Amino acid sequence: EPEVTQTPSHQVTQMGQEVILRCVPISNHLYFYWYRQILGQKVEFLVSFYNNEISEKSEIFDDQFSVERPDGSNFTLKIRSTKLEDSAMYFCASSVDSASYNEQFFGPGTRLTVL
Amino acid sequence: KQEVTQIPAALSVPEGENLVLNCSFTDSAIYNLQWFRQDPGKGLTSLLLIQSSQREQTSGRLNASLDKSSGRSTLYIAASQPGDSATYLCAVRAANDYKLSFGAGTTVTVRA
Numbered sequence: 001e002p003e004v005t006q007t008p009s010h011q012v013t014q015m016g017q018e019v020i021l022r023c024v025p026i027s028n029h030l031y032f033y034w035y036r037q038i039l040g041q042k043v044e045f046l047v048s049f050y051n052n053e054i055s056e057k058s059e060i061f062d063d064q065f066s067v068e069r070p071d072g073s074n075f076t077l078k079i080r081s082t083k084l085e086d087s088a089m090y091f092c093a094s095s096v097d098s099a100s101y102n103e104q105f106f107g108p109g110t111r112l113t114v115l
Numbered sequence: 116k117q118e119v120t121q122i123p124a125a126l127s128v129p130e131g132e133n134l135v136l137n138c139s140f141t142d143s144a145i146y147n148l149q150w151f152r153q154d155p156g157k158g159l160t161s162l163l164l165i166q167s168s169q170r171e172q173t174s175g176r177l178n179a180s181l182d183k184s185s186g187r188s189t190l191y192i193a194a195s196q197p198g199d200s201a202t203y204l205c206a207v208r209a210a211n212d213y214k215l216s217f218g219a220g221t222t223v224t225v226r227a
Contacts, residue, residue, distance in 0.1 A: 031213070043159070043204065045214035056213045091158060100147045100166045100208075104215060108158035 002026045004107035006092050012113045013082055021077045021110045023092030032075045033093040033104060034067065036060075043091070049075065050098070082114045117142045117209050121218035129226050134192040136221045138205030143186050149215065150179055150190050151204040159204065163190070167210075195225045 005024045013019050025032050034046040047057045049067050066078045075094075079086055089111050093104040118141040128134060138148070147166045151159040163179045165172045165188065171180045176193040192199055202222045206215035 033213070035215075042219050043206070043215075043217040045216070048213040058214070098213060100168075101164070103149060103161045103164045105161060106151070106159040111156075 004092055004094055004105055006090075006107040006110050008110060009108065010111045010113070012115065015084055015114055016081050019079050019082055019112065021079075021090050021092075021112070023075045023077075023107055024073050025075055025092065025094030026105060027073070029094035029096050029105075031055075031095045031098055031104075032067075032069070033095075034077045035091045035093065035106075036088040037091065037109075038085075038088045046077070079112075082112075084114050087112055087114045117145075117207055117216040119205060119207055119216050119218040121203075121205055121221050123221060124219065125222045125224075127224040127226060128195055130195060130197060132195055132225075134190075134195050134199070134223060134225075136190040136192075136203050136205075136223070138188045138190070138218055140186045140188075140207045140216075142209060143183050144210045145183060146208045146210045146212065148179075148181055148188050148208070149206045150177075150188075151206060153202045153204055153220065155202075162203075192223075195223075197225045197227045199223060200225050 007022045032049045037043045047061045048055045064080045089109045091109045092107045095104045096102045120139045149164045150162045163172045165181045178191045181188045202220040204220045205218045
């Protein structure tokens with residue numbers, strides 16, 4: 001069964017460094033999302049992406065964050081200058097389209113640890 | 116702003132008992148609602164999606180109901196098994212929105 005994949009599974013970085021989290025959405029899906037879950041807290045929406053544009057973003061998704069679809073298969077989240085509070089599990093998700101009957105399918109996550 | 120609440124936060128039952136997990140949301144103008152399962156340190160597995168026009172959805176031992184007007188959904192898991200032990204998350208997508216708003220989850224332990 002097709003699935004969303006994410007790499008790396010765990011990333012450790014120093015505060016102030018740039019990180020890029022990578023995702024391969026399900027191949028026929030057109031909508032892509034990033035969410036994050038700080039340990040012990042709710043899953044929070046960051047951004048949605050369609051047709052090479054951001055379609056919606058949350059207040060968390062400030063100028064330090066960016067997303068890109070560099071080729072036909074990858075979808076990336078970049079954090080320019082990481083902070084301690086960016087430590088979280090980051091989930092990529094995708095959906096066929098935005099219709100109400102289509103689920104969002106999530107990847108296994110990348111655990112980001114900022115030291 | 117959509118607020119999603121799940122009660123109880125944790126539940127422990129003996130094997131074979133039916134599970135009832137509750138989810139409530141503050142804004143009834145929803146597009147759909149998804150139930151997910153999350154194992155410790157792992158990703159989210161989609162279990163069921165209910166569209167706003169539907170009253171319930173079934174998959175195997177799982178049945179989810181939706182009462183949009185009262186802002187509630189219930190996930191029923193029949194004849195629970197130890198393998199059902201996990202955290203179950205409810206997520207709501209509002210009308211004219213792309214994002215899912217999540218509850219904090221109910222952590223279920225099924226005792227053998």
